[in-house]
Amino acid sequence: CEPREPTRTGMSKEALKQAYIDNLFFIQGRFREVATPHDLYMAAAFTARDRLLERWVRSAQLFKSSHARTVCYLSAEYLLGPHLAKTLINLGITQAAREAAEELELDFTAVLEEEEEPGLGNGGLGRLAACFMDSLATLRIPAIGYGIRYEFGIFDQRIEDGWQVEVSDNWLRNGNPWEIPRPKICFPVCYGGHTERYRDADDQWRTRWVPAMVIQGMAYDTPILGFGTDNVNLLRLWKSEAAESLDFQAFNIGDYYGAVHAKIEAETISKILYPNDEPEAGKELRLKQQYFFVSCSIQDMIRLHLNTVGPIERFDRKFVAQLNDTHPALAIAELMRLLLDEHGMDWEQAWGITHRTFCYTNHTLLPEALETWPVALLERLLPRHLEIIYEINQRFLDQVRIRFFADDARVARMSLIGEDGERQVRMAHLAVVGSHQVNGVAELHSELVRTTILRDFHDLWPERFTNVTNGVSPRRFIMVSNPRLGRLISEVCGNTSWARDLEQLRRLEEHADDPAFQARWREIKSAAKRDLADWMAARTGVDLDPVQLFDVQAKRIHEYKRQHLNVLHIIRTYQRIKQDPNHDLVPRAFIFGGKAAPGYFAAKLLIKLINAVAEVINHDPEVNGTIRVAFMPDFNVKNGQRLYPAADLSEQISLAGKEASGTGNMKFSMNGALTIGTLDGANIEIRRAVGEENFFLFGMDAETVAHRQAEGYRPWDHYHGDPELRADIDLINSGLFSHGDTSLFRPLTDQLVNHDPFMVLADYRAYLEAQEHVSSAYRDPARWTRMSILNVARMGHFSSDRAIREYAERIWAVEPLPVESGQ
Numbered sequence: 001c002e003p004r005e006p007t008r009t010g011m012s013k014e015a016l017k018q019a020y021i022d023n024l025f026f027i028q029g030r031f032r033e034v035a036t037p038h039d040l041y042m043a044a045a046f047t048a049r050d051r052l053l054e055r056w057v058r059s060a061q062l063f064k065s066s067h068a069r070t071v072c073y074l075s076a077e078y079l080l081g082p083h084l085a086k087t088l089i090n091l092g093i094t095q096a097a098r099e100a101a102e103e104l105e106l107d108f109t110a111v112l113e114e115e116e117e118p119g120l121g122n123g124g125l126g127r128l129a130a131c132f133m134d135s136l137a138t139l140r141i142p143a144i145g146y147g148i149r150y151e152f153g154i155f156d157q158r159i160e161d162g163w164q165v166e167v168s169d170n171w172l173r174n175g176n177p178w179e180i181p182r183p184k185i186c187f188p189v190c191y192g193g194h195t196e197r198y199r200d201a202d203d204q205w206r207t208r209w210v211p212a213m214v215i216q217g218m219a220y221d222t223p224i225l226g227f228g229t230d231n232v233n234l235l236r237l238w239k240s241e242a243a244e245s246l247d248f249q250a251f252n253i254g255d256y257y258g259a260v261h262a263k264i265e266a267e268t269i270s271k272i273l274y275p276n277d278e279p280e281a282g283k284e285l286r287l288k289q290q291y292f293f294v295s296c297s298i299q300d301m302i303r304l305h306l307n308t309v310g311p312i313e314r315f316d317r318k319f320v321a322q323l324n325d326t327h328p329a330l331a332i333a334e335l336m337r338l339l340l341d342e343h344g345m346d347w348e349q350a351w352g353i354t355h356r357t358f359c360y361t362n363h364t365l366l367p368e369a370l371e372t373w374p375v376a377l378l379e380r381l382l383p384r385h386l387e388i389i390y391e392i393n394q395r396f397l398d399q400v401r402i403r404f405f406a407d408d409a410r411v412a413r414m415s416l417i418g419e420d421g422e423r424q425v426r427m428a429h430l431a432v433v434g435s436h437q438v439n440g441v442a443e444l445h446s447e448l449v450r451t452t453i454l455r456d457f458h459d460l461w462p463e464r465f466t467n468v469t470n471g472v473s474p475r476r477f478i479m480v481s482n483p484r485l486g487r488l489i490s491e492v493c494g495n496t497s498w499a500r501d502l503e504q505l506r507r508l509e510e511h512a513d514d515p516a517f518q519a520r521w522r523e524i525k526s527a528a529k530r531d532l533a534d535w536m537a538a539r540t541g542v543d544l545d546p547v548q549l550f551d552v553q554a555k556r557i558h559e560y561k562r563q564h565l566n567v568l569h570i571i572r573t574y575q576r577i578k579q580d581p582n583h584d585l586v587p588r589a590f591i592f593g594g595k596a597a598p599g600y601f602a603a604k605l606l607i608k609l610i611n612a613v614a615e616v617i618n619h620d621p622e623v624n625g626t627i628r629v630a631f632m633p634d635f636n637v638k639n640g641q642r643l644y645p646a647a648d649l650s651e652q653i654s655l656a657g658k659e660a661s662g663t664g665n666m667k668f669s670m671n672g673a674l675t676i677g678t679l680d681g682a683n684i685e686i687r688r689a690v691g692e693e694n695f696f697l698f699g700m701d702a703e704t705v706a707h708r709q710a711e712g713y714r715p716w717d718h719y720h721g722d723p724e725l726r727a728d729i730d731l732i733n734s735g736l737f738s739h740g741d742t743s744l745f746r747p748l749t750d751q752l753v754n755h756d757p758f759m760v761l762a763d764y765r766a767y768l769e770a771q772e773h774v775s776s777a778y779r780d781p782a783r784w785t786r787m788s789i790l791n792v793a794r795m796g797h798f799s800s801d802r803a804i805r806e807y808a809e810r811i812w813a814v815e816p817l818p819v820e821s822g823q
């Protein structure tokens, strides 16, 4: 007789049903009648998890036995998003699960909605790390993602009276079925104290670090399954805890606070994610966090190496480590410390291994985002690392002095230590000197990295600099977030292999002018717009009409991303309606989403301005619904998945030269939105791929921006020279959007008219003209739909699989290691 499918790992509808009932009973201790929505979700999560673990164990066995060269991705952020739907997609059992749920009379969508997303990141950098982990597993490349298991992730955003209100994100309150605690994988992490020199057994001078405080880091493992493969990689996140969780002596003498003081202090380190996507100077806890996960990760890599291949001298053959921006750059000094002080290596050998191990990715050009740490703080917190950084610097500057003879200015510019004002360690310089490859995240950005912030280093080591343009996971951002579109593409391609070979999207081109296909295409977009409109109505009370052009700008709120330029267009449109209510206008819904760093006042005022403008326009009878303005609260991965499929127009309007790449631009375009944008970041490459005629370009390019800024930019000339622009700014100052308070938005408008560092006024006119082109294109559904289909068809290049393939071939020199399919 047919061998009975194992319940715990069977992939059929029947096996899933049985496993679900078992898990509801044996894990949640519930039977159906009394189960809460959370119980129903947890039972589903554990059912999916079991199938993950089965593959994970087989992957781990193969990786261990084959001593596979492994990529370690070091990132302070991972914006993973909800696991369940994605895991079902990657297991290929979404349909079976949906049918099982039906037969169990479970509301499948409600179960998925129940999941709390792990918001362990701020924005682009954190989400990129998550997409890369998905692609590493899908491409069957052995990899470990190392990071921090923040107890509190990025805050939940509420909008109250138009203002952002931050609510702490206690995402672990109901437990996390997707992680496995590893109490036995624990490492000491030291801080403070001093160093001392001593002679070792072979009479060699050595240094030992005598720390003032030792805590420990404990591993929590989350399996990361690839799509259409049994390869499962590891995401290992560290939680900080006290070496001793209770000081009994203190307890005995009744000092109860003292008894738990060490515990509280230790746990604070991995307590919360810093909610800024631009650094805040000298935050000691931030430095402690960075060193904490770096030290645990490097110690773990050495343990894994010595447990499998060894010897330590071959460490860089086993591991290649990618530094996700400078946040983990201390890893360079930490590996040197362990190789010198604990493995008794000499400097040259240790440096060789370190340099061949690390690679560094830069994600931002904004000067204020290039991390530096006060020498005084490092001296106090990490005295041994400061010594090592000094030694690295000395040997490095010796090279510079020889290569660039008598060029002291260059030496000062390149030094790891900034001497102007308070002495600072320049983390980007440490990252470049300690890495054998350095890359930017889009062609323009990598070019600007080479010619501006790291120009001197490029002069010295041109061979070290390269580019890998970002990508996004088509599994999450098409199949999970837009299943209707996913199904249509599978129909055209005959199966789902396009999801791991995205160039297959090209096959949509031949249907671009087919009226029947166009009609289905438009229906898919309208359905997504209806879903979003329902959600927005429930959350914000704003009624969006799917007939309207959904014009969406969703990303962190930041002046260089120019949400205020978008607002000026909305106000211009409003003024035109007020001046001529019969003005023939394409109905639009202007939809915003994005969090502001809590300490970033201008960004928070921008959110208030958007909501204030919405309030007036949405309630103005003369507008009568032609246009609507709405702010989606709590823009995160889950809510992003509602927005990307529903957008007609994607706003990518940053000042050229400021947005390193952008990844939202790729997600919108992959879901059929057309882009209005500047020649910035990956917009340039998207426009090249989809065709200039299918992209609404406007504004200055990076060169013109640099030129205009060099010659002295005078924003007030635009204010005085353009009556419509002046009228729009004056309307903000009139108090119309602030119940007559003419001062509320002054900080924004004064900044625009007097400084305008991101040249909003300079690009205003060109932006308005481009928006006219958008409206006229939208009036012709056949033309618009054709452009939309061609946009999706030509987005294959922007899969994170392509980006990871480039890293693997050009930077990491690592090969795939397929895990045989268990089925």
Ligand SMILES: CCc1ccc([C@H](C)CC(=O)N[C@@H]2O[C@H](CO)[C@@H](O)[C@H](O)[C@H]2O)cc1
Residues within 6 Å of the ligand: 122, 123, 124, 125, 126, 128, 276, 277, 278, 279, 280, 325, 363, 364, 369, 441, 470, 659, 660, 661, 662, 663, 681
């Ligand atoms: C220390 C605080 C902090 C936190 C995060 C960051 C990140 C580098 C900011 C970030 O997310 N950068 C974005 O990275 C994306 C992925 O490469 C790019 O697509 C975006 O253009 C870039 O802004 C800087 C400083």
